[in-house]
Amino acid sequence: DSGVTQTPKHLITATGQRVTLRCSPRSGDLSVYWYQQSLDQGLQFLIQYYNGEERAKGNILERFSAQQFPDLHSELNLSSLELGDSALYFCASSPRDRGAQETQYFGPGTRLLVL
C-alpha cells in the first residue's frame, strides 16, 4: 500500500458526459501528479500540482482540468468524454516538486470506461 488513495476504482459512463476523479496523496506529500495509461500509449503525464498550485503540464487535453485543494487532495475533471478517453487514470504523490525526494508513489488508479 503506497498510502495514495483514489476514488472511484471503476467508472462507467457515456460519451459526452463529465466525471470527476479524486486523489488523496500520502500524508505529508505536497505534490500530486496525474497520469493516463492506455494499452497503446503507456503511462502519459497529464498535470502536476504542488501545494495547491499548478506546476507542470503534460499532454492534457483542454477538456480535462484538475485542481488541488487546501487539504492537498486533488481532483481530475474529464468533460465531453469520448470513447478514446477510456483508460486507467493514476494519481501519484511525492514530498516536494524539487529537491532530493522526487520519488513518486502511485495510487491504485481509476479505471474509466466510456461507452
Next chain:
Amino acid sequence: EDQVTQSPEALRLQEGESSSLNCSYTVSGLRGLFWYRQDPGKGPEFLFTLYSAGEEKEKERLKATLTKKESFLHITAPKPEDSATYLCAVLAAGGSYIPTFGRGTSLIVHP
C-alpha cells in the same frame, strides 16, 4: 528530448532462470532513475531510485544497477510471483522535474 527505451518488451522465464531487463536512456543530465513494478490493472509500485553511475540497490531477488547510459534490473532465481510489468523512468536535471517513463518490460515467470 528525454528518451527512455526498455528492452525486451516481453520476457518469459522459467522459475529459477535468472535474467536482466534493460533501460536505456538519453537525457541532458540525470537527476534520478526509478524502477517500478506494475501488476495488471494496478498502480505502479515503487522499487528503486538510483542517482549516479555505479550505484546499485537490491531488494529480495531484484538488483538494480546504473551506468551513464543505461540501467539493468537483474532478477535472480525468479518466482511466478515476480511476474509483472517493470517500468523504468528517468528524471532529468533542470526543466519541469517530471519523469519520463519507458513502455515497460512484461515479465512472465512460469512455474
